[in-house]
Each structure stands twice: as C-alpha cells, then as structure tokens.
Amino acid sequence: MENTCSRKSFFLSLILLGIMCIIYRIVYKIPLGGNLTIYPHLWGNILHPTVDLSNQHVKNLTEQNITPIKDTKHFLVSAYKDHRIDGTIRIISIFRRDDVRRLYCIIGCVQQEYLVTVTEVDIHSDHFGFPYQTTDLLCKTDPKCDATNVTISINRSTSDIPDMVFLPIRNRERKEHNFKHNFTVCISNLFGSYNNVLQFVQTIEVYKLLGIQKVVIYNTSCGPDLDKVLQYYREEGTLEILQWPIDQFLNPSKGWNFEQHKGDLHYYGQLTTLNDCIYRNMYRSKYLLLNDIDEIIMPYQHATLEHLLEDLQRQNPTVGVFLIENHIFPKTLFDDTGRFHLAQWEKVPGINIMEHIYREPDRKHVYNPTKMIINPRQVVQTSVHSVLKNYGDTLRVPAGVSRIVHVRVPLQGTLTKEQLIVDTKLWEYQEDLVPNIDSVLNKSGIYD
C-alpha cells in the first residue's frame, strides 16, 4: 500500500518536471532539438557609458588561443568583426553543450566605454556526439562603439572588468581585393609525436611550386625532427604556427566519432581550428585550401593553382566553395624503377611520396570524400568535408580537373598493382622539386 503510494507520487513528480521543462524551454525560446540560441531582443542592449577606462592597462589582453570563460565549462578562441552581418562580433569558441546559461558580451570600445550585450549562441551542427563543440558567440555592437576587444561573462555587471581577460577583435578592416596572399593552406591540426618529415617537406615544396604563399598550422605537439622543419619554415616565412595546447584544457579525442573514440572534443579540436583559420585569413588571402597535413590538392590540367582557379572561377563566378575529391595512393606499393628512391632521403623519417604512384580506383556506390578550396569571405561556418553555412554556391570539381594526392595506408588493400592506376603527376615537378626538398632538409638540420 505504502509502496504504491510513493510510486504514484514519483510518477506524478516526473510528469510535473516534464511540464516545467517544456514551459522553461518555451519561455526562453530554447528549441527542443537541444541547440540553444539566446535571442538578444529578449533583454535588449545595455550600454554602460560611464565606465572610465583611462586607468586600465592592456595587460589582460590575451594572445593565447584558448581562454576559459570564468565560472563556466566553455573556452574562447578568437574574436573577429564580421562585416557581412553589420559588424557583429563573432567569437569562435569551444562550448560544453550541456552547460547552458545566459552569457554577456563585454565589449571594449575606442570611445572609452564598455558595451554590455546579451550573447547569441550558435552551436555548429556537426558535433559527432562529443560533449564539447565548436560554437560561435555573436555579440551585437552599436554604431557608437568602435569595438577593439571583447570578453564573455556570466555576469552583466562591469565591476569586475579589471580582472577579466579580453580578446583582441581582429578583421576590423574589410578588404575585397589586393590580398597579401593568393593561396593559403590551412592545416588544422598537428598532435602526438608526428614526425613524418619527408612527406611534410615534399608536400610543402609541391605546394610552393603550385603557387601557394602561406601555410598555417595549429600545433598541439609534434616529433623532434618535424619541429626543426617547422621552425625552419617559420623563419623562411612560409609557415605561420599557432600554438594549440588543447590537451592542457580538455581530453581531446584522437578520432572523429564519440561512440568509437570517446573524449571531450572531436579530433583535437580540428573543427575549431579550421573555422579560426578561415576568419584569421579572411582578408589576408584570396583563397584558402583546407586539407590535412598529408594531402595535396593537385591540379591535373593546369600547371598552378592560380591557373586552375582562374578557369574555375571564370566558369562559375558565384561559387565560393570548390570541393576536391580525395584519392588514395597506398604507401605500401612502390614504383618498381626506384627512380626516386634517393640515397639522401633514406635516413629522413617519413614517407617518400614520390615513390608511391599507384592510385586506388573509384569504387561503385562509394562517394569519395572531399576537401576544399574556398573563398573565405563567402564562408560562415565550416566542417571538414563541406561547409555548414555560406553565402555563394558550391561546386564539386571533376577529379580529372583536380584531385587530392593522398599517400597513406590503403583503403582497398586487397587490390594488386595491376588493378590500380599509375599516376605520376608529382614527377612532372621533379626538376625543381628534388633540389628544393634537398635544400630545406639540409638547411633545417635534418641532413646533419
């Protein structure tokens, strides 16, 4: 009797709780799908015109790429002015999906004021099941505020400002042409003790011959020889290295799928760094190539990326996202002639991509995954193989025009050489390529 009674009240409380949850979600306009969007008009903008900044020093302006939001589980990465949406400030962040609460933007203005507005939270749609996810925090500004730095707080009060850590706001000037670079490669992530020096140097040197000016890499950790090569390229000016110590803040996953690989965050935060790379280079580079460290986006009918993009863009003026198919060259199959089995490369750690000329054929009913060349000014949010939000159109480039040369473990490992396609595209660059690779390996101390 007593038992039935407590069971009844238990179910009654459950039902009540459910109703309360729904009411809460309706009042705060939380969509039932789970993504939280806080609409700024619920609270309106609050301006604090009287906060005097003259005694505050810039010591709390951070250059770090990962900054915890105080008293929350979230992290700030970087802040950009987005000229496409009225100069709203977009903060790229890493957001714990279940830590849902109202957040405030505290914006430092040149006018010696702080503007406090309610943050709009836009969680990217591709979280692959991980608890942490790339998220845009959007801060509306006011024409009266020329914003220079920003932070996020759970408190709308400005009294703690001297203790807050602010991010500089980048991209304050908009540009539509005369970019510093035409082609920049974004390599989202370097982690573990990755020491594949030969493939890395060969890849960068091929890319230089194809006409790229800059490579951006997010570094969590790497092997000792690769570290030397990275430092060489940084001094030479090809490489921008951004430190990405994500493992000091979270338990990043080594894989892309939560069910399988566990951890807090997809693949060392690859999605976050890719999105950061787009905004960081929005007004520096005409095009960005988004690919992994062991992939080369290779034109097959043009000598350079410049000529490829000139043609593609002329034929498709509204396209800002070009999808390029990935094709596997198994590292287990070698060219029989040994033509590029060079003595000086034997002791260099890593794969010699010039020796792997066998390409796996397309499979029936299997869609080759893609990587991208983008016009960053047309992209709002990206995933790895396609973009999530953009302004213009997308084109899947035919593999005969451009494909990714990806030397790695085979996908179709049972196929023999006779069943693969001989593809010596890389050899066309040998005359310049081999001496350039040697020069880098020598100057960076790998031959010592």
Ligand SMILES: *[C@@H]1O[C@H](CO)[C@@H](O)[C@H](O)[C@H]1NC(C)=O
């Ligand atoms: C933020 O910007 C304002 C206005 O430019 C400036 O006075 C203030 O020192 C900056 N704050 C930090 C922490 O850099």
Ligand SMILES: *[C@@H]1O[C@H](CO)[C@@H](O)[C@H](O)[C@H]1NC(C)=O
């Ligand atoms: C917000 O800041 C005020 C003033 O410092 C403080 O009194 C209040 O407790 C804070 N609220 C929260 C939620 O931290």
Ligand SMILES: *[C@@H]1O[C@H](CO)[C@@H](O)[C@H](O)[C@H]1NC(C)=O
């Ligand atoms: C970029 O391409 C244009 C032609 O489209 C060329 O005039 C310019 O010199 C190139 N810039 C760089 C940095 O290579």
Ligand SMILES: *[C@@H]1O[C@H](CO)[C@@H](O)[C@H](O)[C@H]1NC(C)=O
């Ligand atoms: C990459 O990160 C590791 C770990 O923080 C560091 O030891 C190494 O020097 C970094 N390499 C470069 C080239 O920045």
Ligand SMILES: *[C@@H]1O[C@H](CO)[C@@H](O)[C@H](O)[C@H]1NC(C)=O
């Ligand atoms: C490395 O460079 C030095 C000095 O320029 C040169 O004497 C040497 O032959 C080079 N070594 C190799 C293996 O290319």
